[in-house]
Every structure is written in C-alpha cells, then in structure tokens.
Amino acid sequence: MRYTGLATRFETNAEHDLMLNTIDRTSEPLVRLSGAGVQRAGRWLVRGVDMDIRPGEIVTLIGPNGSGKSTTAKTAIGLMKPQEGTVTRRSGLRVGYVPQKLAIDWTLPLTVERLMKLTGTPSPSEIAEALEATGVAHLAGAEVQALSGGEFQRALLARAMVRKPDLLVLDEPVQGVDFTGEVALYELIRNIRNRTGCGILLISHDLHVVMADTDTVICLNGHVCCRGTPQNVVASPEYLKLFGARAAETLAIYRHRHDHTHLEDGRVLHQDGSVTDNCHPADGHHDHAHDHGHDHSHGHRDA
Amino acid sequence: MIMATTIRMGTAMLDGFFTRALVAGIGLALTVGPLGCFIVWRRMAYFGDTMAHSALLGVALAFLFQINLMAGVFLVASLVSVALLLLQRRGALSTDALLGILSHSTLALGLVMVAFMSWVRVDLMGFLFGDILAVSRTDIALVYGGGAIILGLMAWLWKPLLAATVNEELAEAEGMAPERSRFIFMLLMALVIAIAMKVVGILLITSLLIIPAATARRFSTTPEQMAVLASFIGVVAVVGGLFGSLHFDTPSGPSIVVAALVLFLLSLFSFTRRPAGALQ
Numbered sequence: 001m002r003y004t005g006l007a008t009r010f011e012t013n014a015e016h017d018l019m020l021n022t023i024d025r026t027s028e029p030l031v032r033l034s035g036a037g038v039q040r041a042g043r044w045l046v047r048g049v050d051m052d053i054r055p056g057e058i059v060t061l062i063g064p065n066g067s068g069k070s071t072t073a074k075t076a077i078g079l080m081k082p083q084e085g086t087v088t089r090r091s092g093l094r095v096g097y098v099p100q101k102l103a104i105d106w107t108l109p110l111t112v113e114r115l116m117k118l119t120g121t122p123s124p125s126e127i128a129e130a131l132e133a134t135g136v137a138h139l140a141g142a143e144v145q146a147l148s149g150g151e152f153q154r155a156l157l158a159r160a161m162v163r164k165p166d167l168l169v170l171d172e173p174v175q176g177v178d179f180t181g182e183v184a185l186y187e188l189i190r191n192i193r194n195r196t197g198c199g200i201l202l203i204s205h206d207l208h209v210v211m212a213d214t215d216t217v218i219c220l221n222g223h224v225c226c227r228g229t230p231q232n233v234v235a236s237p238e239y240l241k242l243f244g245a246r247a248a249e250t251l252a253i254y255r256h257r258h259d260h261t262h263l264e265d266g267r268v269l270h271q272d273g274s275v276t277d278n279c280h281p282a283d284g285h286h287d288h289a290h291d292h293g294h295d296h297s298h299g300h301r302d303a
Numbered sequence: 304m305i306m307a308t309t310i311r312m313g314t315a316m317l318d319g320f321f322t323r324a325l326v327a328g329i330g331l332a333l334t335v336g337p338l339g340c341f342i343v344w345r346r347m348a349y350f351g352d353t354m355a356h357s358a359l360l361g362v363a364l365a366f367l368f369q370i371n372l373m374a375g376v377f378l379v380a381s382l383v384s385v386a387l388l389l390l391q392r393r394g395a396l397s398t399d400a401l402l403g404i405l406s407h408s409t410l411a412l413g414l415v416m417v418a419f420m421s422w423v424r425v426d427l428m429g430f431l432f433g434d435i436l437a438v439s440r441t442d443i444a445l446v447y448g449g450g451a452i453i454l455g456l457m458a459w460l461w462k463p464l465l466a467a468t469v470n471e472e473l474a475e476a477e478g479m480a481p482e483r484s485r486f487i488f489m490l491l492m493a494l495v496i497a498i499a500m501k502v503v504g505i506l507l508i509t510s511l512l513i514i515p516a517a518t519a520r521r522f523s524t525t526p527e528q529m530a531v532l533a534s535f536i537g538v539v540a541v542v543g544g545l546f547g548s549l550h551f552d553t554p555s556g557p558s559i560v561v562a563a564l565v566l567f568l569l570s571l572f573s574f575t576r577r578p579a580g581a582l583q
Contacts, residue, residue, distance in 0.1 A: 095478075111524060114525050
C-alpha cells in the first residue's frame, strides 16, 4: 500500500487528455534530430534518426539492448556528437537528466536533500515540493546509499525535476522497481509532464509496459524501425519482426484510467461525484492494485 | 638546573625549526583536506600516488635544467596526469596497468637521472620521506600562498566537481563542464604535490591526502562537512606526528603518517556505526 497516497495527488484523466491536445505541433521543438548517426570505433551505433521533442510531449525510445536508445538520447542532449546528420537544441535549453547507471560510492556522504542541490541551487521549499511530488519527502535526511531501488529512482526524478527543466531525459527510470512501483513511477512521470509542461524523453527496454501516455514511440534497432502512437507501434509489422509475436503478446500498454480518486482523508471521490468511505467493488481496481485501475491491451490479437 | 635547561631548549625549538615545521605542516594539512576527499570519492588513490612518484623525475629535471624545484615537480606531475588522460582515452591498456607503468617508471627514471648527475648533491631521503624540520620561511610562504590558491579554486570548482563525481554524464548534460573542472583539479593536485614534497616526501604525500579524508567519512553527513573535517583531522595528525617525532626521536614525515593512521584506527572503533544499507 506504499503508493496509495500518490493517487490523491494525480489529476484526473480529463486533464491529461486536455494536456495531450495542447502539444503545439507547429512550435519550435526543444530538440530536433535530423538523420543523426553516431559512430564509435568504425561501427555505427545508430543511423538516420529523425526525432522531434516538443514542450509537453512524451517520446519513448524502445528497442533491444545495443539498439542505440541511450546513444540517441545522449546525442539529443549533446553528450555525444553525431558523425552525420544534425542535432538542434533550443537555445538555453534546460535539461534534467536521470542516467541509466548511477552508483554513488559509499565514501561520499550524500543525503537525499543534498543530492537535490547537486547541479542547481533550489530553495528549501522547492526541494520539499519536489520530494513531496515524487513521494519521498520522508527520506529527505536519508543517505542515498541506503535507499531501495525504487526510492532512489524517485529521488533522482525529484532531483531532475527540481531544476525545472525544459526537457527531462529519463534513461530506464523504472529499472530495479517492481511492477506496482513501475506503474506508480509512470504515473509520476505523466504527472510531471502535466504539471510542468516539459518535454520528456523516456528510454525503456522494458517491453512489457510502455506508457500509454507516450505521445510518440520510436522503436530502434540501429535505425528507426517504426514510430507512432503506442497502439500503432505494437500493431506494426516492423515491431512484430523485431520483437517477435510472443513479445508483442506479452506487451501490455499501461492505460491509465481513473474512475475514482482518493481524497486526503481516505474517502473516495467517484466519477459521478459521489463520495464513499471505500472504493466500489466495480471501480477500476486490479485485484492487488490499490489506487488506480489499469488494463492490459491485447488488441493486436484481434487485428 | 636541568629543568631550566630543558625549558630553554624547548623555547629555542619553538622559536626555530620546530615552530616552522608545525606552521608549515598545519598549513599543508588544511589545504589537502578537500582534495583528499575527492581523491577518495573518485577512487583516485593510485592516480595521486602516480603523480606524486613522478615528482622525483621533476626534481631530477629541475636540477638538470637548473630551474626552480617546485616548478619542475609541478610541471612533471601535470604532464604525467595529462599523459594518463590521453592514454586512457586510447583505451589500449586498463587504467590500473597504465598507472602501474607510469608510477614506477617515473620514479625509477628520476632515481637513475639523479644518480647520473654526480655534480649535484641530492638528499634523496629528504625528497622521498620529507624534511619538514628543514622548512624555511620561504617554504612557509609557499605553503600558505599555494594553499590559499588551492582552497580558493576548490571552492570555485566545488559544485561541478562534486556533480561530476556523482555522475560525469549527468554533470555534462546539466551544463557543469566536468572536463574543465577535472583538468583544473589535476593541476591543483600537481601543485599540492610540489608544495607537500618537502613536508612529508614523495612516497607519503598520498597518505596525507587519503587517511584524514577516510577518517572523516564516519563523522560526516555532507560532502562539505567531510572536507572540513578531513582538514582538521590532518592538522591533528601533523601536530601529533611532529610532537611524537620530537619525543621518540623518529623521522618527522613518517611520524605524521603514523599519527594519521592512529586517528583512522580510532575512528574504526568509534561509537558511530556504519550506516545501515551501506554499499561495499
């Protein structure tokens, strides 16, 4: 029941849909990759990538290991230089980055609170707000080495978002997190986008859950295999070829569907406006989940 | 009568070389605390050792070209660190092997060159293990002047260096220019080695960097706290070591390191437990 409290802080789906529609496709993208290719030791890690990320847009990169996901993300934020094609970033672009691997040596005494000030100078109230939003406010004084995988990822997310970035780059943010935690983290990411309107570049090798809130999925395997909305990508022949029909079958697109909201006092607000002490059995609950419903999409089977 | 003599001797010592040794040692300890912390955090102990060992080559070259000793040491230590960074980038050999090669070959080259230069009288033991009791007023000025520069630059570099220590790519992605701060850090290390050589000697410099920092870890909850604490633990080690060397008539440089070691061992038995969930 660890994440129960989170549900109360989430906006409803209606607001989310509103946000989706507010992505201005004609606006200047935060980052634009045009035919970008990166070479290392005579081998192309990835080639011919076109990618735009606009404010308020969530772009997810998926693909097998070594398919160039991290390379593409690093190229987008200037950590790697492309050997062909171009990368243009909006001038003064503020990036918040959660790297794939982050091991902090035990010899470095670092509390969660101090971690928040690593690259910026946020005020105490901004720190408290970010930790509150990611659900780790109670860990502010804890040493980062003592955190669990999920807690650490949340602290890293809080650190990245306290910078108030224009672009948030998350390299496998749900690694080492169990399924319930994974769902909660994706909710959190969606929520950050909705509240701040920043662009988000998400990397996932986890094919089981691709955020349904993703606006664009780009499926990589050394080049762009296919792209589109999560539903389109799952149904595309390139995707099936790359990951196999079995992988596609087990792939679940996490669909967020609130039909009720938990209030601060523990009571439940339903979609029809009624308030009860408990959730209805018919509410969108998964058997073991506690604060929101989700279903697994297997639409491609019927297709 | 005997007592009066002892007191007179004591005063003379405090007025003279012993006071100068204390003042120089304390200045150095204050300077190296923050640097030592980064050496520990970034796992650069062997790297620091390699730079220090190359100092003897610097000494030899300084004699050969008749330039200032400290300048020679600073230049060679800087060159060695740059060479190491370049070799690392080529990636042919592991960093560990590269350090092993550079560390001992520069030390050996220095020793061989000094042996060839029969026209200069070199106090080899002094360079290897330090000769703090021989520090002059000029040396003290250098320790404090250099120390002020080092601490000033460290304060300026603190945020980017710390961010890069946590994660190099994160620091770069968020505009902290980790390459530049690492380069300046290397130069500061070279400067510290040039300054510290006379006090604790080439072979013991890294211990003065690392042991106080490692001792401070258990009592610190923030990086800044650890840096300040490392400086003060270094001061205690210098004072304890110097008085110990006076009392037991032992060599001063090694005595300082032994004092630092004693403090470290005491910290192991301290009431502060290693925090739960500590890694490694």
